[in-house]
Amino acid sequence: MSEIEFLSWVRGPGFEIATIIFVAGVVIRVSEIFLLGRKKNLAEAKGSEMKGGLHTILSRSIPDKSTLQRSTFKIVSGYIFHIGLFITICFFAPHILLVKELTGISWPSLPTAIIDASAVVSIITLVVVLIHRLRNTVLKFLSTSGDYLVWLLTILPLITGYMAFHRIGMSAPSMLAIHILSIELLLVAFPFTKLMHAFTLPIARWYNGAISAYRGVES
């Protein structure tokens, strides 16, 4: 396979396969949750489940003071790499162009210098997060192969994207193909790993807030 053939495969069939697995997988995983259902609470309510649930979806993004002091590193590093990923994925001009080609929707991009910086910050933070995971007794204990796999699948698109943009290493088409392939791997693994939290987090937070609000406590 020549590098051009490789690039057109990852852009064509490869991308389609990955997208199908991603979408089908996510739909299955989310359906698995809701199909289980939940019993109606028969105790006299003290607050609104809906209000509490929606409140916690937002409020849980902001830790209370004592939690911030106790889990400073986890919270700060978590915020940095998530924001970095968000900026890099959503505001890089070629990414927006891709979305526009697929859906017709577009929005303004950010200057490449900012994208560049956010990608580098994300990469560095992810490396630091990995070191922390390997050294912290609780994280070392909790971590499974899935955690390390997800780490790898998350950092690869950042690194390959950075290399493709700065024309480091291979020829441009090969590097771009590898970058796209790395994203496809991420998409394929997405429904079957903890990456799913991107979709299930609002559900979990809603339940947490609803359970608590029912008893009259803001969670």
Next chain:
Amino acid sequence: MSASLEKGINALKKEVDSTVAAFFSSCVNCGMCADACLFYTEAGCPARTPINKTEPLRRIWKQEYTLLGRIGKLLGLNKPIDHDFLQRWEKLVYDSCTLCGRCSMVCPVGIDITAMIRKTREGMAAAGHAPEGLIGATKRAVETGSPMGVKLPALLAVIAHVEKDTGLKVPVDVEGAEYMLLLSSMEIMNFPEFIEAIAKIFDKAGASWTISTEAFEATNSGIQIGVSDIAAALVQRIVDAAEKLKVKTVISPECGHAYMAIRWDGPNLIGKSFNFKVRHILEVLDELRKDGRLKITGKETQKLTYHDPCQISRRGGVIDQPRNLINTFADNFIEMPDAGKMNWCCGAGGGVSTNERADELRLKVFQRKKDQLDKIKPDAIISACSNCRIHLEDGLEEYNMDIPLMSLTETLAEHLEE
């Protein structure tokens, strides 16, 4: 209680619902729950990380209710759920967790970890992996009505005493009373002053109340050990008595888990809504205060603080009422750091105090409470749970701290206008 692995696995399966699935699907193994758990912060050991305590339930969910898990099952790739595995989790699920709920408030993805540890206990107990102390208490609760084996004659003797001391009638089995008071065995045996206080307060407020001789025990070992059938049977006794006496409101006493059992779990355990209200004694007292039926006189000048019992505050929603009440008699009230819904557990709730095997551990984790108290150095601590109170006294003695404990209801009664 005949137990078997099969029963344990079935009990765990019964606990899986959409909340459990959403919670486990969202965990990113960040470990923040460990930082929120006094059993980890004070006693170390990463296995005590709250989310790890739910591993038996997680395995059942993964293997039975997810596509990947079911494929794994077909291929024989799944981790086993056997006696050996459950045995290893017993101390994590029962000795190292008071179901205090602090982890559930901190989890960034919103997992109600405590609710899932409570669910895990259902499987552990059914499989025969519950601590001896809790099994004994549960048996006594089923057989005698009380986890401490306190029977009716003992209660009647205490009531006779209270009537003699106060000159007030303690109404027993009175039909149509507004309130039916429940008690914990701990109050009957160790704190009869509580009944005395209620008699005085209700007399002054002109509230009609009663104690049922058929259901006076408020505590519920069934929810601590995690056997829903037993928990439901204990709740049903109270429901039957309340319906028989046609009372408007059942009062849960100064006990944390009793409130959770009757107020929040009760109707769900027996599968039907109550036709009476359930209120914590602090809610009732605060209502009386608002209605101007509670006349308080004299001020406590010493520096007072309030220890929030987890099941009453964070898990129960009774947070403002104790503060409103304390402010009626306290001149110098001071909050501990993290007070209110983020308060730290005393270390002995959720069945831990009934489990002798955990005695050393509960005293060790009391260090957290000690640190909180050291920051404000109060002259006395007020609480609203006899179990917290007993353990706080134990802990204070262990750490050579000389701070007296006060019951909120009893202190209020001392400040009633003559």
